[in-house]
Amino acid sequence: MPNKNTLFIGKVVHDFQALSSTNSYAQNLLAKSKPIEGTVISAATQTEGRGQIGSKWESPGGQSLSLSVILYPGFLVARKQFELNMVTALALRDTLSVYARSTVWVKWPNDIYLGHRKVAGILIQNQLSGQQVQHSIIGTGVNINQPSFPPELPGATSLYLDTGNRHDLPAVASAYLHTLEQRYLQLRGGQHVRLKRDYYQHLLGYQEQRTYRLPNGEEFVAEAAGVDETGRLLLRMGGQLKAFGLKEISLVPDYS
Structure with missing residues (x-):
């Protein structure tokens, strides 16, 4: 159903009971035509949902939001282009904070946490043309009404587990599309300073001593000092700043 609370995001919606991936469907649409900006692809169930760099995203039927939005x-x-991650992460945080009991955090580079546990993931796929972003597919998966998760996902949670209440998926989706449009318009309007300020305000571990892990398993304590313009995480160690890209560093989880 078209979103009544937005200017352009969600005015056209392709809604499915099941898809392999909403991002993949959006890619196929873009390969064949030019959908209007703000076109949304949603699925009650994703059979091959993906996270960043090939990781899998669980998407059981009727319990989570699986959405992709096409932007230009x-x-x-x-x-x-990492500013699109900031926009999306803040939109999810803005939305979930209305419902959640726990503090809603942005976890670099592409997750949203309720307290110490993951409730949502982001996968953004950009097509570049020269030095500009030609189009973007903003993919999000949000755990809403799951009552439990398998043992191999010890750090996962849902709005239901956080609040004890079941939530109306279309209502949460409509709220998210509204906040996504607001944040996107801030970016389009050049409000870069505001977006970065808000991102840092809600960034998990920002200006705190936390334990991080390298791909080889080595762990060390450092302070997150922000992100650079390309989206690399800046860690302060021994008075020096070092930048880490995707999969070069991870925050050691704390499920307490």
Whole structure:
């Protein structure tokens, strides 16, 4: 159903009971035509949902939100495309904070946490044209009404587990599309300073001493000092800043 609370995001919706991946469907749409900006693809169930760099995203039928939004941020230079992650993460945080009992955190680079546990993931796929972003597929998966998770996902949670209440999926989706549009319009309007300020305000571990882990298993304590314009995490260690890209560093989980 088209979203009544937005200017353009969600005015066209392709809604399915099941898809292999909403992002993949959006890619196929873009390969064949030029959907209007703000076109949404949603699925009650994703059979091959993906996270960042090939990780899998669990998407059981009727219990989670699986959405992809097509945008055309031609105003955005390629080296700053991580700002789309900021926009999406803040939109999810803005939305979930209305419902959640726990504090809603943005976890670099592409997750949303309720307290110490993951409730949502982001997968953004950008097509570049020269130095500009030609189009973007903003994919999100949000755990809403799951009563439990398998043992191999010890750090997962849902709004239901956080609040004890079941939530109306279309209502949460409508709220998210509204906040996504608001944050996207801030980016389009050049409000970069505000977006970064808000992102840091809700960034898990920002300006705190936390334990991080390298791919080889080595752990160390450092302070997150922010992100650079390309989206690398800046860690302060021994008075020096070092930048880490995707899969080069991870925050050691704390499920307490």
